[in-house]
Amino acid sequence: MQAERRLKVRNILIAIAILVAAFGLLALAMMLRPAPPKKPVVDTTPLVEAQPLSAQDWRFEVQSQGSVRAKHETTLVTEVAGVVRELSPRFVAGGLFKKGDVLLRIDQRDYEVAVQQAKAALASAEARLAEERARAEVARREWESLYKEGRQPTDLALRKPFVAQAEAAIESAKADLAAAERKLERTIIRAPYDGMVRERRVDLGQYVNIGNPLGVIFATDKAEVRLPVTDTDLAFIDVQGIGQQLSTVEVRLLGTTAIDPGEWQAKLVRGEGVVDDLNRMHYFVAEVADPYGLKNKSKAPLKVGAFVDARITGRLVEAVYTVPRRLIRQNQQLLVVDAEQTLQFRQVELLRTDSERAYFKNGIQAGDQAVLTAMETPVAGTKVRLQNGSAEQPSATEVAP
Numbered sequence: 001m002q003a004e005r006r007l008k009v010r011n012i013l014i015a016i017a018i019l020v021a022a023f024g025l026l027a028l029a030m031m032l033r034p035a036p037p038k039k040p041v042v043d044t045t046p047l048v049e050a051q052p053l054s055a056q057d058w059r060f061e062v063q064s065q066g067s068v069r070a071k072h073e074t075t076l077v078t079e080v081a082g083v084v085r086e087l088s089p090r091f092v093a094g095g096l097f098k099k100g101d102v103l104l105r106i107d108q109r110d111y112e113v114a115v116q117q118a119k120a121a122l123a124s125a126e127a128r129l130a131e132e133r134a135r136a137e138v139a140r141r142e143w144e145s146l147y148k149e150g151r152q153p154t155d156l157a158l159r160k161p162f163v164a165q166a167e168a169a170i171e172s173a174k175a176d177l178a179a180a181e182r183k184l185e186r187t188i189i190r191a192p193y194d195g196m197v198r199e200r201r202v203d204l205g206q207y208v209n210i211g212n213p214l215g216v217i218f219a220t221d222k223a224e225v226r227l228p229v230t231d232t233d234l235a236f237i238d239v240q241g242i243g244q245q246l247s248t249v250e251v252r253l254l255g256t257t258a259i260d261p262g263e264w265q266a267k268l269v270r271g272e273g274v275v276d277d278l279n280r281m282h283y284f285v286a287e288v289a290d291p292y293g294l295k296n297k298s299k300a301p302l303k304v305g306a307f308v309d310a311r312i313t314g315r316l317v318e319a320v321y322t323v324p325r326r327l328i329r330q331n332q333q334l335l336v337v338d339a340e341q342t343l344q345f346r347q348v349e350l351l352r353t354d355s356e357r358a359y360f361k362n363g364i365q366a367g368d369q370a371v372l373t374a375m376e377t378p379v380a381g382t383k384v385r386l387q388n389g390s391a392e393q394p395s396a397t398e399v400a401p
Contacts, residue, residue, distance in 0.1 A: 050369035070218030118177035262300035339367030
């Protein structure tokens with residue numbers, strides 16, 4: 001019995017020794033293992049990109065479109081009847097001509113005969129006047145020889161009515177001669193200005209009556225573009241008043257197709273002074289000098305009928321802020337980072353927006369930067385961090401569209 005008891009005690013002691021050794025080895029291993037690396041502290045403050053805001057003077061630019069048209073366009077009409085005997089080689093569609101050039105001639109023979117007849121009638125009237133004056137002189141002498149007591153002769157006795165009638169006949173004959181010469185002159189159709197032929201409506205040998213159109217021509221010294229402007233854009237154009245010349249307002253015209261590329265300088269010369277009933281637009285007219293580049297050969301031609309984009313130089317507005325258009329929220333609010341690097345909403349006064357940018361005045365405080373990072377539900381007063389390399393504003397020398 002004692003031997004069994006001793007065996008149990010020995011086994012228990014051995015088990016306890018094993019456990020103590022195991023715990024000792026575990027403690028030693030825990031002491032000898034390397035210390036775990038320390039994790040960096042993560043900053044959960046939102047990181048945003050921001051654009052510095054500074055007020056600058058901006059000259060706005062109003063965009064418009066229009067078709068080029070000739071400033072002077074004329075439909076040539078014959079004032080005499082006859083057969084077309086001569087056509088100038090320049091009197092064709094697209095032909096260029098100078099002021100005074102003969103474009104066509106109508107048969108002159110009948111009108112030359114009429115001039116000769118008018119000259120003969122004038123010569124006859126002049127002879128009749130000479131005869132009547134001679135008779136009047138004879139009548140005066142006879143009266144003086146018969147009536148020496150001082151009786152005054154009547155106008156009829158001195159043949160004054162007949163002399164007046166002969167003088168009137170001369171004036172009438174002169175008028176007939178002048179009319180015949182004008183008709184003869186009108187058989188020659190001359191160009192009233194330097195220009196180009198848009199359309200010819202007659203041909204050689206064709207008989208034309210009085211009032212028949214012969215063709216359409218237009219002047220090439222100047223062209224015009226009629227430009228529509230909205231009520232909003234009108235506020236940015238420096239117009240003085242209705243009917244006044246606006247020649248100080250510069251306009252850039254840009255070709256819209258590969259066929260008519262180029263850029264041309266123009267001036268806003270007048271406003272039409274009415275509002276279109278259909279589209280509620282205000283219309284202005286821009287004028288281009290030498291549109292076909294006839295004087296300046298290096299200049300690309302601006303053809304009549306071409307469609308162009310226009311950039312009208314507008315007013316200079318002081319102290320204007322500009323940001324991407326997408327940053328303007330409802331009720332004209334702008335999300336900014338203030339000088340304390342917290343989010344704030346600023347109420348701004350919008351002046352103008354285009355497809356890319358918004359322009360506004362007021363509402364900005366010192367140190368404010370516009371938040372460029374998209375944020376779904378920003379909360380005013382939230383602390384944020386600024387990303388390195390904030391976006392820059394456009395240069396103040398640029399023109400806002």
